[in-house]
Amino acid sequence: xxxxxxxxxxxxxxxxxxxxxxxxxxxxxxxxxxxxxxxxxxxxxxxxxxxxxxxxxxxxxxxxxxxxxxxxxxxxxxxxxxxxxxxxxxxxxxxxxxxxxxxxxxxxxxxxxxxxxxxxxxxxxxxxxxxxxxxxxxxxxxxxxxxxxxxxxxxxxxxxxxxxxxxxxxxxxxxxxxxxxxxxxxxxxxxxxxxxxxxxxxx
Amino acid sequence: xxxxxxxxxxxxxxxxxxxxxxxxxxxxxxxxxxxxxxxxxxxxxxxxxxxxxxxxxxxxxxxxxxxxxxxxxxxxxxxx
Numbered sequence: 001x002x003x004x005x006x007x008x009x010x011x012x013x014x015x016x017x018x019x020x021x022x023x024x025x026x027x028x029x030x031x032x033x034x035x036x037x038x039x040x041x042x043x044x045x046x047x048x049x050x051x052x053x054x055x056x057x058x059x060x061x062x063x064x065x066x067x068x069x070x071x072x073x074x075x076x077x078x079x080x081x082x083x084x085x086x087x088x089x090x091x092x093x094x095x096x097x098x099x100x101x102x103x104x105x106x107x108x109x110x111x112x113x114x115x116x117x118x119x120x121x122x123x124x125x126x127x128x129x130x131x132x133x134x135x136x137x138x139x140x141x142x143x144x145x146x147x148x149x150x151x152x153x154x155x156x157x158x159x160x161x162x163x164x165x166x167x168x169x170x171x172x173x174x175x176x177x178x179x180x181x182x183x184x185x186x187x188x189x190x191x192x193x194x195x196x197x198x199x200x201x202x203x
Numbered sequence: 204x205x206x207x208x209x210x211x212x213x214x215x216x217x218x219x220x221x222x223x224x225x226x227x228x229x230x231x232x233x234x235x236x237x238x239x240x241x242x243x244x245x246x247x248x249x250x251x252x253x254x255x256x257x258x259x260x261x262x263x264x265x266x267x268x269x270x271x272x273x274x275x276x277x278x279x280x281x282x283x
Contacts, residue, residue, distance in 0.1 A: 130244025146251035
């Protein structure tokens with residue numbers, strides 16, 4: 001069974017925000033919510049690096065551990081999803097997440113904070129695959145359509161890789177070997193464990 | 204004639220049941236986990252054409268092919 005993972009290649013990311021736009025368009029994400037965003041380290045300084053960050057669908061997800069109503073679950077493909085019918089919008093997950101993935105819309109149930117929204121790896125939610133209810137709550141279910149997440153497929157420089165962990169690690173390893181530098185994969189160890197680093201990567 | 208001890212017992216049992224907490228996890232509260240992704244959406248117009256819904260191997264192969272062709276520049280242009 002495939003285990004879905006994200007990698008962002010900081011050597012390639014040009015901070016175009018194409019991934020952010022693709023995500024918002026594909027999933028019709030409401031105002032005030034960015035499931036994905038681009039973070040630039042040392043912005044304006046020569047040698048700055050940008051990475052695209054969203055839910056990394058951690059192997060041992062902290063959000064899942066702290067949720068008081070147990071609304072999170074993991075699919076067979078390794079994608080961490082949540083049930084908005086169960087979420088109470090408490091915000092614990094946003095404090096626990098090392099990537100700042102959980103987002104809270106300004107309008108909706110439970111007043112100002114609303115129910116949590118996050119990247120679904122374009123895998124929808126617990127509703128019936130491809131249903132209108134699933135789309136309205138969670139966005140498109142591209143995975144069940146045989147497609148990869150829109151953010152990665154739209155990435156102009158192919159900095160953002162998504163798919164089966166073995167495949168994305170192979171692609172990244174080949175890049176690192178070929179260019180001879182840029183082996184840092186920020187977030188990989190945090191999300192998937194330090195033993196699960198792609199071959200050739202430093203962190 | 205109902206004995207007072209029996210009546211008291213029934214009332215105590217009822218009170219304990221009322222204090223119970225219903226299960227809240229996904230499987231037990233009726234929100235079953237979603238079906239595996241390889242089951243497809245049933246919407247042919249949006250589904251990638253080269254795999255068959257319900258066939259896990261063809262679904263995985265479709266994603267692998269899509270990932271390799273779409274994300275691996277070296278495989279796509281045959282360069283080193």
